[in-house]
Amino acid sequence: MADSSEFLHKVNFSSSRTFGSALKSSFKETFFPDDPFRQFKNQTPLRRTVHALKYFVPVLDWAPKYKFKLFRYDLLSGITIASLAIPQGISYAKLANLPPIIGLYSSFVPPLIYAVFGSSKDLAVGTVAAASLLMASIIGSEVSVVKNPTLYLHLFFTAAFFTGVFQTALGFLRLGILVDFLSRSTILGFMGGTATIICLQQLKGMFGLQHFTTNMDVISVMHSIFTQTHKSKKKPRLFWVSAISPLLTVILGCLLVYFARAEKHGIQIVGPLKKGLSPPSIKYLNFEPRYLKVTVKAGIISGILALTEGIAIGRSFAMMKNYQIDGNKEMVAFGLMNIAGAFTSCYLTTGPFSKSAVNYNAGCKTQMSNVVMSICLMLTLLFLAPLFSYTPLVALSAIIISAMIGLIEYEEAYHLFKVDKFDFLICMAAFLGVVFVSMDVGLMVSVGISIVRSLLYLARPGISKLVNIPNTKMYRDVEQYPSTNDVPGILILELGSPIYFSSAGYLRERILRWIDEEHEKITNSGGNELQYVILDMGGVTSIDKPGIEMLHEVQKNIHRKGIKMALTNPRIEVMEKFLSSNFLETFGKEWVFLSVAEAVTACRFMLHESKQKGFAGLNDHTIAVDNA
Structure with a gap:
């Protein structure tokens, strides 16, 4: 063996690293893979402080460099996404069985908070259908929205608060790795199943049904439809309202209902919407022990879902424009805006794909587009909110269905089947679990299968x-x-x-x-x-x-x-x-x-x-x- 050493390179058998240095290296690679502190090296204490403030509060980085020529793009984008936020906000609030005005409130304060702390230039903040229905499913299993609507609403505020605390803690503790267990296959199946249930749920508004199940599985929904269809009070000559675009649908629907007095002929409408900005709701947060379990559960599960969707969407648009976003900073931004939202009569918000895609295609340049949207919503709440009280539920149902159909990505599911059968199994577990059992069960089963798969890879390398x-x-x-x-x-x-x-x-x-x-x-x-x-x-x-x-x-x-x-x-x-x-x-x-x-x-x-x-x-x- 010694004779062969002349043509072999030496292996380094030098003394190993100290425990401290090894622990530091492992800790850094686990929690700081992006090395966010490299910009602080070789800097004076003052410069380090400035960089730290810019790192944790991104608005201090982009706002001083903001130019008026960028504002025209952000103004157009902000107005465009505001026109989408109004009908979607009302629709998703109704989907969650909340007062429609809560949906408008949720597009006022949270976007302002995200503009300060968020790092994505393209993400547009608002409510999402999947999280709305998920929270309604979890909270509705404990408190009836019909028997106790006030408590039901307060539990939504409380769940949003827990969502914010959970998301902020994940960001500060650099625990974004936990979100990675929600794989793309799980999200794909969950969204597809949720979209199916949501579309079926909208048949209540389409058929004008007076009573409807609060369960979220397809069997209960179909049972409600077939046992109550004969009770429908719809008028065929007023039932043709279609979704050309969300805002136009709402405007046309409001005009038709107002001039035809359609609400007197069985067409269900949104109902009264009060003028005024979102009132403080911190005093309504409910921490009673008997409701704590359901609010924490709703907050954490929907918070993880919202984080995964929002960060994935933000990264997708960032790649298109060749810039980077920090996932952990995004968690902090999402968390702070949900805490602020819980204090100002809002429920869970994140970065919905539809609104973000519109923001991107409209040519947004910075987070200022969220500020513009928020201002538009403020003006709407102050002066125009009562005009939307005549919005027919059938119009909102059409808006939701048109948005949900795009979430059923059958081509992506087929691609999963061709590429990885196990990924397809995870996707279908989420889809079938959501459709036939419940949303939280479908999500947990899919995540469980994903974890088992990871453990199998670890045990059978x-x-x-x-x-x-x-x-x-x-x-x-x-x-x-x-x-x-x-x-x-x-x-x-x-x-x-x-x-x-x-x-x-x-x-x-x-x-x-x-x-x-x-x-x-x-x-x-x-x-x-x-x-x-x-x-x-x-x-x-x-x-x-x-x-x-x-x-x-x-x-x-x-x-x-x-x-x-x-x-x-x-x-x-x-x-x-x-x-x-x-x-x-x-x-x-x-x-x-x-x-x-x-x-x-x-x-x-x-x-x-x-x-x-x-x-x-x-x-x-x-x-x-x-x-x-």
């Missing part, structure tokens, strides 16, 4: 056999490159994931099975006897004590068969564990290499040496026999 690409020093997976060459007498296996207690037993059995299969293959083909096993550790990011013990056991097991084991390219975290556990003292540092190519070169050198010694011993024996 991938391991592959590497072979040599002809005329190169590259080694690749034999299944991907089946026409490549085996290395005679050497088995090369690639470990591609962390080695923990949960996977150690599987990896031991799998490595030994690979060796047995290689022995059988060699025996059948009459090739060279297997003498070396090389484990490529480049993909092993971490290892624990059971994992190290597994490597010991494998080495002992194959040593009895006359096979030697080598390791290649262990990462610094793995090398530190090897050194601290004295693993290398028994394994042998000379059996650790920088690369697979160098390990193969060393093994071939030793194979050649052993053959030469074997020939020399055979010649000596022959001469001794001849002399005798």
Whole structure:
């Protein structure tokens, strides 16, 4: 082995990092992967303070550089999204069984807060259908909106407060990793199922039904429709109101109802809307123990959903304009605007896709478009709110249905089916759970399957056999490159994931099975006897004590068969564990290499040496026999 060292690079066996430095590195990579503090390096205390303020309050960064030529774009975008916010706000409030004016309030204060603390230039703040229906489902299971509408409303404010506290805490504690468990497949299925239920729910307004189920599963909804259709009071000559665009639909609907006195002919309308800005609601927050569980549940579940949707939408538009947004800062911004909203008669808000897409296409340049929208809503609340009291529910139903149809992304679901069947299963679990059971159950089942999938990957990691690409020093997976060459007498296996207690037993059995299969293959083909096993550790990011013990056991097991084991390219975290556990003292540092190519070169050198010694011993024996 020493003779071969002249053409091998040295492996770094230097002393490991201190516990403090290792912990600091792990903490930084886990909670600060974007390294937000790099801008504070080599700065004076004053400059650091200024940068810190700009980091935590983004408006201090973009507002001083704001120019009037940008305002014309933001003004147009703000007015455009305000025209969408008014009908959507009323519609989604009705969807949540809340007074319609609450929907308008929710597009007044929260956008102002987001403009100060948010980092996305394109996100337009408002209420969303999925979260509205989800909160109605959870809170409605505890308190009846018909029997106690005031308490029902106050619990919505309280749930929004808990949403804000939860989101802010996630942002400050840099725990955005928790949101990552809500995968794209889960969101796709959940949104599709929610859209289906919402569309069916709107049949109440379309058919003019007086009583309707508060349950959110498709069976209960269809039962209500078929058992009450005969009670409908709709007039066919007034039922043709269609959705050309949200605001135009509302305006036309209001005019038709007002001049035709349609409310006297069975057409249901929104009802009275008071003028005035959103009143304080902090005194209405309800922290009674018997309602605390339902408000916390509604706040956290809907908060996670809103975060995932809002951050994903913000990042999508940021990529289109080639700028970055900080997910953790977005969490803080969402949290603060929901806390402020809970104090000012608003319920949960986030960044809805439809409104954000309109904002982007209208040419917005900065967060000022949210300020413009908020001002438009303020003027509406002060002067125009009563005019929308004649809005027919059938118009709101048409608006909601037209918005929800776009959420059923069947093409994306089919793409999931083609690419990854397990992802498709997660998507369908969310969809079917929402449609046939309930929204929270569908969401939790889908998330649960996603977590089980992650645990399966952890417990059953991938391991592959590497072979040599002809005329190169590259080694690749034999299944991907089946026409490549085996290395005679050497088995090369690639470990591609962390080695923990949960996977150690599987990896031991799998490595030994690979060796047995290689022995059988060699025996059948009459090739060279297997003498070396090389484990490529480049993909092993971490290892624990059971994992190290597994490597010991494998080495002992194959040593009895006359096979030697080598390791290649262990990462610094793995090398530190090897050194601290004295693993290398028994394994042998000379059996650790920088690369697979160098390990193969060393093994071939030793194979050649052993053959030469074997020939020399055979010649000596022959001469001794001849002399005798």
